[in-house]
Amino acid sequence: MNWTKLEELIKNEPGFRIRQIERALFKNFYDNWNDLNDLPVKLRNLLADEIDLSINGQIFKSSDSGSIKALIKLDDGLIIETVLLMHKDGRNTICLSSQVGCALGCKFCKTGEIGFKRNLTFEEILLQVLFFSRYLKKINARITNVVFMGMGEPFFNYDNFLNSVKFLNDENKFSIGQRKISVSTSGITEKIRTIADENMQINLAVSINAPNDEIRRKIMPVADKYKLNELISSIKYYIDKTNRKVMIEYVLLRAVNDFPEHAEELSKRIKGLLCFVNLIPFNGNDIYKRPSIKKINEFKKILSDNKIPFTQRYEFGHDIKASCGQLIFSKSF
Numbered sequence: 001m002n003w004t005k006l007e008e009l010i011k012n013e014p015g016f017r018i019r020q021i022e023r024a025l026f027k028n029f030y031d032n033w034n035d036l037n038d039l040p041v042k043l044r045n046l047l048a049d050e051i052d053l054s055i056n057g058q059i060f061k062s063s064d065s066g067s068i069k070a071l072i073k074l075d076d077g078l079i080i081e082t083v084l085l086m087h088k089d090g091r092n093t094i095c096l097s098s099q100v101g102c103a104l105g106c107k108f109c110k111t112g113e114i115g116f117k118r119n120l121t122f123e124e125i126l127l128q129v130l131f132f133s134r135y136l137k138k139i140n141a142r143i144t145n146v147v148f149m150g151m152g153e154p155f156f157n158y159d160n161f162l163n164s165v166k167f168l169n170d171e172n173k174f175s176i177g178q179r180k181i182s183v184s185t186s187g188i189t190e191k192i193r194t195i196a197d198e199n200m201q202i203n204l205a206v207s208i209n210a211p212n213d214e215i216r217r218k219i220m221p222v223a224d225k226y227k228l229n230e231l232i233s234s235i236k237y238y239i240d241k242t243n244r245k246v247m248i249e250y251v252l253l254r255a256v257n258d259f260p261e262h263a264e265e266l267s268k269r270i271k272g273l274l275c276f277v278n279l280i281p282f283n284g285n286d287i288y289k290r291p292s293i294k295k296i297n298e299f300k301k302i303l304s305d306n307k308i309p310f311t312q313r314y315e316f317g318h319d320i321k322a323s324c325g326q327l328i329f330s331k332s333f
């Protein structure tokens with residue numbers, strides 16, 4: 001999809017043309033210009049010659065039947081991963097990538113291992129939504145929620161991220177409410193302040209993953225630059241500006257950040273903040289192991305005793321490597 005080029009091609013057409021095209025592409029999810037039979041044939045042919053509506057993607061279904069991973073090949077041959085989570089209550093959440101790879105190298109993350117390739121354009125971000133919208137159309141369903149939690153740090157691709165959010169929210173396009181859109185950051189404090197000033201209602205999630213800078217630096221190299229005090233202060237700023245509850249993401253790693261004293265320290269740091277903790281027991285890799293159930297329960301009890309609201313993330317798609325921290329493009333596609 002090349003929206004900028006499309007707008008250029010139809011700039012001399014009557015104003016209602018854009019609405020016809022938007023309806024066809026983002027409401028009816030047509031993937032062939034020939035289906036737009038309310039457009040003049042000449043314009044349809046021009047658009048068919050200039051704008052390719054096909055998307056080169058492959059899907060992998062998880063045996064838990066709730067998640068589907070797509071590998072999408074971009075025009076330059078690079079591949080991104082996108083995950084669709086189909087919840088039993090009817091919500092369909094798409095987890096979007098914002099970059100090919102990631103520069104931040106969090107130690108528990110597969111995407112971090114491949115390094116940074118490039119930013120996605122806002123159109124490439126939207127391509128992922130279009131791909132799964134077409135898929136869901138076949139079963140009479142649609143995307144209800146969007147999370148920027150796939151490959152990459154969205155705030156390092158801020159303008160394209162923001163443009164794509166505006167496009168998703170536009171009632172003439174995907175028409176997904178801002179409160180149904182969430183962005184997860186590893187804690188880029190200046191951008192947390194910037195998004196707070198955008199006057200939007202999207203949900204913010206911050207990957208804290210440690211109760212202090214010392215542990216955080218060991219697992220997230222980005223913590224060298226962004227200290228927890230400054231991070232918490234930027235989260236406070238965001239809450240003051242938006243009055244929105246922030247999700248504090250905490251990946252539990254065995255014998256690294258899962259001790260009772262860590263739960264106590266975390267509680268102290270975030271006490272009084274309009275937030276909740278999303279605990280994510282790690283799936284395990286060569287370096288880190290999953291905490292025991294006993295440890296997870298101890299951690300939860302301390303948060304609860306300290307009156308810190310929390311949830312534990314239900315994990316989808318472990319078998320197709322679509323769970324948290326597992327997105328890495330397949331070289332075989």
Ligand code: SF4
Pocket residue numbers: 102103104105106109110111112113150151152153186325
């Ligand atoms: S967890 Fe997110 S920020 Fe960290 S390396 Fe992975 S993709 Fe990048």
